[in-house]
Amino acid sequence: xxxxxxxxxxxxxxxxxxxxxxxxxxxxxxxxxxxxxxxxxxxxxxxxxxxxxxxxxxxxxxxxxxxxxxxxxxxxxxxxxxxxxxxxxxxxxxxxxxxxxxxxxxxxxxxx
Amino acid sequence: xxxxxxxxxxxxxxxxxxxxxxxxxxxxxxxxxxxxxxxxxxxxxxxxxxxxxxxxxxxxxxxxxxxxxxxxxxxxxxxxxxxxxxxxxxxxxxxxxxxxxxxxxxxxxxxx
Numbered sequence: 171x172x173x174x175x176x177x178x179x180x181x182x183x184x185x186x187x188x189x190x191x192x193x194x195x196x197x198x199x200x201x202x203x204x205x206x207x208x209x210x211x212x213x214x215x216x217x218x219x220x221x222x223x224x225x226x227x228x229x230x231x232x233x234x235x236x237x238x239x240x241x242x243x244x245x246x247x248x249x250x251x252x253x254x255x256x257x258x259x260x261x262x263x264x265x266x267x268x269x270x271x272x273x274x275x276x277x278x279x280x281x282x
Numbered sequence: 283x284x285x286x287x288x289x290x291x292x293x294x295x296x297x298x299x300x301x302x303x304x305x306x307x308x309x310x311x312x313x314x315x316x317x318x319x320x321x322x323x324x325x326x327x328x329x330x331x332x333x334x335x336x337x338x339x340x341x342x343x344x345x346x347x348x349x350x351x352x353x354x355x356x357x358x359x360x361x362x363x364x365x366x367x368x369x370x371x372x373x374x375x376x377x378x379x380x381x382x383x384x385x386x387x388x389x390x391x392x393x394x
Binding site for chain 1: 286315317322323324325326327330332338340372374379380381382383384385386387388
C-alpha cells in the first residue's frame with residue numbers, strides 16, 4: 171500500500187549546525203509533498219511544500235528537495251536555532267487517495 | 283480566534299463511555315479530516331469529509347464515527363471508549379489534496 175517512511179526518528183544538533191530529515195514514498199505518481207512542524211502542545215503547522223514538477227524550494231533557512239527517481243524528499247534546515255526544536259512530519263499525496271499520508275515524525279532538538 | 287477550534291483540549295474518560303470530540307473552522311474549507319497521533323506512528327487518518335453529504339472512512343475508522351453537521355463543523359465520536367484509544371486527536375481542514383492542511387490544536391484523550 172501507499173506509505174511514507176521518515177528518518178531519523180530523533181535528531182540532535184548544535185545550534186548553528188544544519189539538520190536534514192529524509193522521507194521516502196512508495197508511489198512514483200505522488201505529486202505533492204508538504205512538511206509540518208509541531209511545537210509542544212500545538213497542532214502541526216505547514217512550513218514548506220513542494221510539487222512534483224519542482225526539484226527544490228527554499229524559504230529563508232528551510233529548503234525541501236525532491237528526487238522523483240529515487241522517490242525521496244528531504245527537509246533541510248540551516249543555521250539551526252533553539253526555536254527550531256519541534257517534531258517535524260513529512261507527508262505525501264497519493265493518486266487515488268483523498269487525504270495526505272504522513273510519515274512517523276522526527277523529533278529535532280537544537281542544543282544551545 | 284483560531285481558524286480551527288477543537289474542544290475539549292483535554293479529556294479523561296472511563297472505559298465503555300461514549301465521548302464526542304468537536305471541531306469547528308472559520309477557514310471556509312470544504313474538506314475536513316480527523317487524524318490520530320500516537321508516539322512513533324505519526325498521524326493516522328480516522329475519517330474525512332469533503333462536504334456535508336460526503337463522509338469517508340480512513341485507515342483506522344473502527345471504533346469511531348463522525349458527523350458533519352455543517353460545512354464548518356465535524357465531530358468525532360467514540361461510541362464505547364477503550365484504553366487503546368488513548369491518543370492525541372487532530373482535526374484539519376483543506377481546500378484540496380494537493381494543498382496544505384490547517385490543523386487544530388488537538389484534543390488529548392485518556393481512556394482509563
